[in-house]
Amino acid sequence: IIQFDIYKMNNRTNKNFLTTLLSLVVVVLILSAAAIVRDGRIFGFNLRDGGATEHDRHGVQASSAALTAKNDTLTVMPDGAIVVNTRLLAKDVQGYGGQVPLRIHIDKGGVVDSIEAEPNAESPDFFNHASSLFGKWQGKTVDEAMAEEVDAVTGATFSSRAIIANMKRGLAYAKRYAELDKESKADYFASDAAGSADGLGAYASAMGWTLGGFVALLVAMLGAIVPLFVNNRRWHYVQLALNVVVLGLWTGTFLSYTLLMRLFSGGINIATFGTLAAPFVMVWVAMLYPLIGRPGHYCANMCPFGSAQELAGKLTRRKLRLSPRLNRALNMFRNVLWGVLMVLMLTSTWTAWMDYELFTAFLFTSASTWVIVLAVLFLVLSVWVPRPYCRFVCPTGSLFRS
Structure with missing residues (x-):
């Protein structure tokens, strides 16, 4: 009986690993296809002939003056x-x-x-x-x-x-x-x-390495490694605060579709490694940690907006209870929203939505007003509803749950 139980446990573990690995393959394929469709490049390799077009996303047109x-x-x-x-x-x-x-x-x-x-x-x-x-x-x-x-x-x-x-x-x-x-x-x-x-x-x-880049990399490494070995509530709150202050407000370092497309389209080279070191650690954690039985590690321990919502939730113990029916409806909304956004991205119908994920509210000097307003509303809501954006909206989180 003991041997049979061990066999079932190992079999279940193997199935979970294969399912997680398949999900990772799906994520890579989705992002690779989107990078090729939008930019004609994958990891820095240009797949299109003829070079750049005459018009970019901002409507800039090359000069047509006569040349000598x-x-x-x-x-x-x-x-x-x-x-x-x-x-x-x-x-x-x-x-x-x-x-x-x-x-x-x-x-x-x-x-x-x-x-x-x-x-x-x-x-x-x-x-x-x-x-x-x-x-x-x-x-x-x-x-x-x-x-x-x-x-x-x-x-x-x-x-x-x-x-x-x-x-x-x-x-x-x-x-x-x-x-x-x-x-x-x-x-x-x-x-x-x-x-x-x-x-x-x-x-x-040399320009890629800055003080902010070094500190962001340090905070990202702490969030990636420490929770694997330390289960301490006080330290967890310190990490959440560091995520908000350093990764969010100071350096604007977070996972988003814009960043993922940047990495899959342009790749990383020596000139950009310093700038992208912390984001690369985040991508590594989000994509590979599920393979070692740590799904959601990035969302729980590194994401600055998720951290801000969790900290806001500590302001009161009184929480709103969502009925099972409402909970199911909100989860369905998240899945439908993600599916629609993936179709828009993969068909290059409307990719501008990537620029308006609520993470960009941390870049408040250039973020759009309505993004900042929505981010604030979700933060206020998170006082009574645990991590509402993470649970019921976040397209980036949905990608890594696919």
């Missing part, structure tokens, strides 16, 4: 002005959604006249917030613009860092071109633009 000479990176206009395209110069620089190439217009006097965004997959609200940095360089000579110390914009850190790195690369390329004689400039057009940018990558490689 051009290569893939530098264009000389009839009046002697030049336009530098950073797509090849900064191909290793990633924002939140992927590359953030720019077109830098420099007049014949060497002054930065204007800056345009090339096609990119950044969240519109955050990118528009980050593009306020353009004014830091406009109206300055190339040398003055290169000497300008520009800090990342709070609430759009990923996008603004990518913009800064692209400007550094583009301005350095323009300066190098301006210092050449006429014959050398002709050779410059025949050269490989990416190769001509050798030595300009140090900034992008």
